[in-house]
Amino acid sequence: MFATLQAARNTPHLWLIAAGLGIGLLAVTWLAVYLLRKFFQSTRETHKEDGAGTPRTENASAFMTASMQGVIQQLREQEKELERLHRLERERAEQTERLSEEVTRNMPAGLLVVNATGLISSSNPAAEEVLGIRGLGFRRYSEALGASTELVKLIAECLSTGRIYRREEVEHIPPAGDKRHLGVTISPIRRGAGNISGAICLLTDLTELAALQQRMQLKENLAALGELSAGIAHEFKNALAIISGYAQMIQSEPSEKEAADYAERILKQTRNITHVVTEFLKYARPLEIPDETVALEKMVERVIAEVREAIPQVKIRREGTFGEVGGDEGLLRQALLNVGRNAAEACASAVDGGRVVIHGEIVRGNKTDFQTIVISDNGPGISAEALRKLFVPFFTTKANGTGLGLAVVQKIIVQHGGQVDVRNQPGGGAAFIVTLPLPRKVAEAVESKQDAI
DSSP states (O other): OHHHHHHHHHHHHHHHHHHHHHHHHHHHHHHHHHHHHHHHHHHHHHHHHHTOOOOOOSOHHHHHHHHHHHHHHHHHHHHHHHHHHHHHHHHHHHHHHHHHHHHHHTOSSEEEEEETTSBEEEEOHHHHHHHTOSOOTTSBHHHHHOTTOHHHHHHHHHHHHOOOEEEEEEEEOOTTOOOEEEEEEEEEEEETTTEEEEEEEEEEEOHHHHHHHHHHHHHHHHHHHHHHHHHHHHHHHHHHHHHHHHHHHHHTOSSOHHHHHHHHHHHHHHHHHHHHHHHHHHHHSOOOOOOOEEEHHHHHHHHHHHHHHHOTTSEEEEEEOOOEEESOHHHHHHHHHHHHHHHHHHTTTOTTOOEEEEEEEEEOOSSOOEEEEEEEEOSOOOOHHHHHHTTSTTOOSSTTOOSOHHHHHHHHHHHTTOEEEEEEOTTSSEEEEEEEEOOOHHHHHHHHHHHHO
């Protein structure tokens, strides 16, 4: 009974406690839901501001998955952009490399790059043309250019000391044998703390310029010599005329045999001196070159005929092409005749018979066209000592020569704007090379018409 009453008395308190607990649980649940909704709303607003389209979901794992996918997509887009930039940079580098190669290949000056080990790592076509050597790449420069040449010495000095050479002039003899004058600029390649890793060499062919300077100097020397020697020769001729007159008077005496003999000797000596003075006047007197056109083919035929008549045992012929040059036909014929006769005399005693060939060729140049005439023989050639003095006045290798023949030849050719060279041939004999400029009549006519228009 008491227990029943006590239980009935405690029942309202239990209900109150249970009701309080239920209300508290509901409040906590509502607060949690409210906070979660606020969190999701703030997250969606943040993604909307960043431009990321996050799917509308209340699931946290789905939200994380969507976020990771967005990050992966951005990484892929950045990777594509990096690939595009890398491709553009590679194309730019390849274009720059092609441009550098084209510039190097089309440079008018020769370019050699020599590394620290002495190998030619790079060269352009102009370098091969200037040096007269093909296939320079990856060859040792001392072997390709010659072990003791001036150019090799400059490159070696630059590699060892780092010295810079600007506008140096050196002589170079290519495998073909013709001597060339080169303008050289050499600079070291440095890497790191002053270490020399190679050398850059720029080459320019100055052969034509050096020949032009030599011809100009020769013209000045000839002009000065002509003024002095013309007066001297005139006085010599006057004196010789007086001596010759007295000798003739002595020779006319019928009773004096010895006087007549002496007079004959005087006459002989005066004739010899007169010949020397006449030849010297040809060399010393300034030449007046007329503005005429000379057909070389007909002139060469006349020269061949005269040489055959004078030295019939030597076979002489012409070949090649002969054009027309401006100048004096008589002077040019005299020059070629002198050279042709010397060639025939040099090979007249050849064992297998003397042979002289006159070869003509027209060479097209950038500004001027040239006619080359090569007169070659199969004689013994010319000694090294005589080769250096061949055009010096009064130098001769003949017993009865005056030493003025080739000097006159050089003067005539130089006065016509050309040049004459000589060299020994590899198979024997000597070759004289006469170069004459061809007139540019067509170009002048076009320019005059354009000026008139």
